[in-house]
Amino acid sequence: MNPHSSQHNQGASSATHAHPKVVCIMGPTASGKTALAIELAKQIDGEVISVDSALIYKDMDIGTAKPDADEMQGIEHHLIDILTPDLPYSVADFYKDAVECIEKIHNKGKTPILAGGTMMYFNALHHGISDIPGSNYEVRQNVQQMIENEGLEQVHSKLAQVDPQSAARIHPNDPQRITRAMEVYLSTGKSLTSWQNQKRPSLPYQFINVALMTENRAYLHQRIALRFQQMVEKGLISEVKHILKTYKVNPDLPSMRSVGYRQVIQHLAGEFDESLMIERGIIATRQLAKRQITWLRGWENTQILDIESTNNLELLLQKICVTE
Structure with a gap:
């Protein structure tokens, strides 16, 4: 930031x-x-x-x-x-x-x-x-399950497709921030970056x-x-x-x-x-x-x-x- x-x-x-x-x-x-x-x-x-x-x-x-x-x-x-x-x-x-x-x-x-x-x-x-929505427990659990099944690197790649700015900013080995960025996108349909810009x-x-x-x-x-x-x-x-x-x-x-x-x-x-x-x-x-x-x-x-x-x-x- x-x-x-x-x-x-x-x-x-x-x-x-x-x-x-x-x-x-x-x-x-x-x-x-x-x-x-x-x-x-x-x-x-x-x-x-x-x-x-x-x-x-x-x-x-x-x-x-x-x-x-x-x-x-x-x-x-x-x-x-x-x-x-x-x-x-x-x-x-x-x-x-x-x-x-x-x-x-x-x-x-x-x-x-x-x-x-x-x-x-x-x-x-x-x-x-920005008025980023709070955490959505169910979506968060789904993202964590995705990381467990596919691996952190794969989920980081998926994040890069929907929110390239966040993916560039977040280290591929940072599960907490990757999870949060994916959770925001999946629960709101808008990227974390777009929320942060408001x-x-x-x-x-x-x-x-x-x-x-x-x-x-x-x-x-x-x-x-x-x-x-x-x-x-x-x-x-x-x-x-x-x-x-x-x-x-x-x-x-x-x-x-x-x-x-x-x-x-x-x-x-x-x-x-x-x-x-x-x-x-x-x-x-x-x-x-x-x-x-x-x-x-x-x-x-x-x-x-x-x-x-x-x-x-x-x-x-x-x-x-x-x-x-």
């Missing part, structure tokens, strides 16, 4: 100071977004909205680095612990929930601070979202965007490795065991595809030992960070803050003041 769009450019140029502010703190995993959001909220009477596809899930605390009550420091947080791990949550779900939270916070006379690293969620708020109008907000980044990739990798090690020490494996015992989850659910959880599930299934699980978890987290950084480099109207800097709060407050 391309962050550059004519809609976004129009929205940016037509943004007026009459539009209520929404602060967006973006960045790769382990860059300190939540901590900065909490410090900012204390300064500007704000509330934090999580933009994280894993923090929405209950009982997924250690592997998501979910802030606890002490870390929140009395600041109201939204879109954390709203679902159990056995339930899916879409970009459309986030869009609806986030807009409701933004309106609620503005109505209190406070400032919403969106903080997280799920770039598809930020993209939906900034550029609009965008809702831009939201009437003045987005103030900052991204926590670093040119020192080794420093970020060090933070990622340390944090993953700490997660394991705090009981990540026990947390995953509890989830597997408590909920009807499987490795294909969005919650269990989260970095860290996927590797622990594979470890518990006997695919590899704990040391290799840690190594793979760290590598997967690095890859996630790389994707997030690539996306952010193409983001317009965004001030870059160095994650190693000690005055990011002051810089962010200056940026907000400039837009008064």
Whole structure:
């Protein structure tokens, strides 16, 4: 999905100071977004909205680095612990929930601070979202049966015939996204691409965007490795065991595809030992960070803050003041 769009450019140029502010703190995993959001909220009477596809899930605390009550420091947080791990949550779900939270916070006379690293969620708020129909269980089951009978490669080829743009964008070894694209086509008669091209109008907000980044990739990798090690020490494996015992989850659910959880599930299934699980978890987290950084480099109207800097709060407050 391309962050550059004519809609976004129009929205940016037509943004007026009459539009209520929404602060967006973006960045790769382990860059300190939540901590900065909490410090900012204390300064500007704000509330934090999580933009994280894993923090929405209950009982997924250690592997998501979910802030606890002490870390929140009395600041109201939204879109954390709203679902159990056995339930899916879409970009459309986030869009609806986030807009409701933004309106609620503005109505209190406070400032919403969106903080997280799920770039598809930020993209939906900034550029609009299409009214793609929700999942159709029966059709989805049929597509999954088709994959089982004919093979993933064959179903990807079929997708290329009815929706070449989606097929070009989706990796032939990505069963989740292939299934979704085929499901949309078979249940609506329209390709996923055509649905995605029908965008809702831009939201009437003045987005103030900052991204926590670093040119020192080794420093970020060090933070990622340390944090993953700490997660394991705090009981990540026990947390995953509890989830597997408590909920009807499987490795294909969005919650269990989260970095860290996927590797622990594979470890518990006997695919590899704990040391290799840690190594793979760290590598997967690095890859996630790389994707997030690539996306952010193409983001317009965004001030870059160095994650190693000690005055990011002051810089962010200056940026907000400039837009008064």
